[in-house]
Amino acid sequence: MAVIGAGLGGAAAATTLQQAGYDVTVYEQAGAFSRLGAGIHMGPNVLKIFRRMGIEKQLEQLGSHPDYWFSRSEDGDYLSRIQLGDFGKKQYGGAYITVHRGDLHALQMSTLKAGTVQFSKHLTNLEELDNGVRLTFADGSMAVADIVVGADGINSRVREHLLGAEAPNYSGWVAHRALIKASALEKYDLKFEDCVKWWSKDRHLMVYYTTGKRDEYYFVSGAPQAEWEGGDSNFIPCSKEAMFDAFQGYHPTVQALIESSEQITKWPLRNRKPLPLWSKGRMVLLGDACHPMKPHMAQGAAMAIEDAAMLTRCLQETGLGDYSTAFKLYEVNRRERASRVQAVSNANTWLRTQEDPAWVFGYDLYAAELKAETETVA
Ligand code: FAD
Numbered sequence: 001m002a003v004i005g006a007g008l009g010g011a012a013a014a015t016t017l018q019q020a021g022y023d024v025t026v027y028e029q030a031g032a033f034s035r036l037g038a039g040i041h042m043g044p045n046v047l048k049i050f051r052r053m054g055i056e057k058q059l060e061q062l063g064s065h066p067d068y069w070f071s072r073s074e075d076g077d078y079l080s081r082i083q084l085g086d087f088g089k090k091q092y093g094g095a096y097i098t099v100h101r102g103d104l105h106a107l108q109m110s111t112l113k114a115g116t117v118q119f120s121k122h123l124t125n126l127e128e129l130d131n132g133v134r135l136t137f138a139d140g141s142m143a144v145a146d147i148v149v150g151a152d153g154i155n156s157r158v159r160e161h162l163l164g165a166e167a168p169n170y171s172g173w174v175a176h177r178a179l180i181k182a183s184a185l186e187k188y189d190l191k192f193e194d195c196v197k198w199w200s201k202d203r204h205l206m207v208y209y210t211t212g213k214r215d216e217y218y219f220v221s222g223a224p225q226a227e228w229e230g231g232d233s234n235f236i237p238c239s240k241e242a243m244f245d246a247f248q249g250y251h252p253t254v255q256a257l258i259e260s261s262e263q264i265t266k267w268p269l270r271n272r273k274p275l276p277l278w279s280k281g282r283m284v285l286l287g288d289a290c291h292p293m294k295p296h297m298a299q300g301a302a303m304a305i306e307d308a309a310m311l312t313r314c315l316q317e318t319g320l321g322d323y324s325t326a327f328k329l330y331e332v333n334r335r336e337r338a339s340r341v342q343a344v345s346n347a348n349t350w351l352r353t354q355e356d357p358a359w360v361f362g363y364d365l366y367a368a369e370l371k372a373e374t375e376t377v378a
Contacts (some may be wrong), residue, residue, distance in 0.1 A: 002027060002135060002145035004123050004158055008101075009287030009304025010151030011108040015053050016312035017149075018113050022320070025145075026112065027137065029122035029152075033109070035102030037179045037263065039210040039218035041195075041298035042104065044361045047094030049309045052366065055107055056094070062107065063099030064209035066195035071352050074200040076251045080354040084195070092361035098195055100210040100218075123152065126161045126283070133282050147323055148283045149311070151304070154270055156289035162280050168270040170228050171294055171346075175269055176205075176221040176243055177235075178261035182214060188256045192217060198254055199352055205247065205254055206298070219257055221246070222296055222348060228268040238266035269294045271346060274339050279327035286311060291338045297345035299360060303338050309365050310334050317370065328373035337363070 003014045006028035017024045042050075042059065050056040067085035072078055084096040109117070122138040132144045150158025154168050185192050195208040203223040210216045223246050230236040243258045258264075271292050278285050287304025307330075314329040341360070344350055351357065 001025070001147040001149065002133075002143060003149045003151055004135075005029075005150070005152035005156075005289070006033075006109065006117055007151060007153060007287065007304070008105060008108060008301040009289075009308055010149070011105065011112065012049070012053070012305040012308035013149050013151055013286060013311060014116065015108065015111040016049075016309050017315070018116070019053065020312050020316050022315070024113075024116060025143070026117045027121040027123060027135065027143070028117060028119050029138075031120045033102070033105060035100065035106075037265070038101045038177050039098055039179075039208060039220070040101045040104055040301060041208070042097045042099065043299070043302060044088060044092035044094030044096060045363045045365070046302045046305050047097065048364050048366070049305055051094070052309070053111055055111055058107055059097055059099065059104065060095055061212060062103050063097035063212055064194060064214055065095060065212075066098060066193075066208065068193075068195065069096075069351055070193055070196040072196060072198050072251070074198060074250045074254075076253070079199065080351055082351050082354070082357060088361065092358065093364060094361075096361070098208040098210060098218075100216065103210075123157045126158065128281055146282065146320065150283060150285040150289045151287050151308070152289050154272070154288045154292040156285065158283055159275070159285055159289050162277065162283060162285070163275065166272075168272050168292060171269045171271050172224055172226060173222055173269040173294060174225045174228070175267045175295065176219070176223065176238055176246070176264055177267060178219055178264040179210070180217040180219070180257060180260045180262065182209070182217050184260040185217065185256065188253075190253045190256055192253065197351070198250060200250070203246065204296070204348070205250070205257070207257065217257075219261070220295070222269070222294070230266070230268060235265045235267045238264040240264065271342075274335075274342065278331040278335065282323065284311065284327050284330065291342050293342040293345040294348065295345065296348040297341060297350040297360075299341050299345060303341055306363075306365055307334055307338065313366070313370070325373055329370060332371050332373050332375050333368075
């Protein structure tokens with residue numbers, strides 16, 4: 001099998017498939033990965049998958065364990081207090097972790113069989129043969145695979161092959177991101193909580209620690225901006241002045257965070273409408289290649305990892321020879337949940353007020369009964 005893309009979804013697909021005994025090669029366009037400045041949440045729904053992959057404990061050691069997700073108004077009033085920590089572990093069956101994305105990715109990559117990732121392999125073309133798919137890469141090399149898993153992100157080449165060229169939509173929102181040394185915050189007489197989302201009518205700032213030692217703090221915003229000025233770039237630098245302007249009137253804690261940030265970057269938030277198909281022939285999509293979303297629920301990568309585990313489960317159910325039934329099973333068992341998360345994430349309502357997060361965090365992919373592939377997809 002060929003997995004295209006070694007992001008968080010592709011790495012999870014390769015690991016779960018390899019652990020199930022399949023012969024998998026991952027093709028990644030990047031020459032190498034670096035520790036880019038960003039954090040990520042991993043909820044109990046993912047920790048249960050990492051348990052099977054054998055990296056749950058290591059992630060628990062790497063990351064921060066917030067006892068609550070707080071939502072606060074721009075003035076500081078509490079809008080919700082969602083209990084996590086030990087309560088969440090008991091209630092939802094796994095820890096809730098915030099961590100540096102690069103650290104998480106490196107941990108996931110460490111679970112792949114040695115020598116099964118090929119870097120600097122930018123997929124340019126796919127050709128269906130009678131008994132496989134021929135892949136062509138930008139360096140002129142080729143490979144043939146029985147099954148191709150498109151885990152190549154929002155600009156997926158595999159999606160384009162299946163559905164035609166179509167650029168993703170700019171959502172009209174950007175995200176500001178920055179890491180902060182926790183020591184830089186010591187001078188303020190303010191409370192810096194483990195996991196808190198500050199909200200006003202049309203924008204927000206999500207803030208949390210990215211290490212177990214709690215020596216690195218991080219924020220990611222969501223803010224409206226009519227046009228994206230950065231062309232095709234994934235991000236551009238942002239000045240502190242522009243960020244102060246965007247969060248004028250917010251609580252002194254937010255002002256202190258902007259003041260203390262090392263380097264702020266600004267990212268365009270792009271998305272797509274739900275796709276009419278998730279697979280065709282020997283090719284199947286997962287993660288952002290399949291259902292990209294605005295990141296406001298902190299579950300985009302979680303959905304990619306759930307997809308990966310479900311795809312593997314369905315292939316194990318049918319056997320590789322009947323991959324087309326496996327792909328149908330996979331879509332029937334993923335589309336409804338992924339589309340619901342995509343819709344809630346895009347609407348940016350998640351945990352703003354007190355609500356029960358059990359439908360997201362309590363989900364256990366391996367305990368869920370498989371729906372038959374003949375069931376209609378919601
Ligand atoms: P990607 O991570 O995009 O990986 C795709 C990979 O494919 C890349 O390595 C790329 O180099 C490679 N590739 C692309 N094209 C080719 C090609 N032609 N040939 C070979 N390789 C190729 N999610 C969460 O769960 N929790 C969070 O807290 C969270 N916070 C977020 C904050 C922000 C600001 C943003 C923008 C997103 C956030 N997300 C979060 C969402 C999450 O980042 C994505 O949903 C997730 O990274 C998708 O993973 P993926 O593997 O599908 O795609």
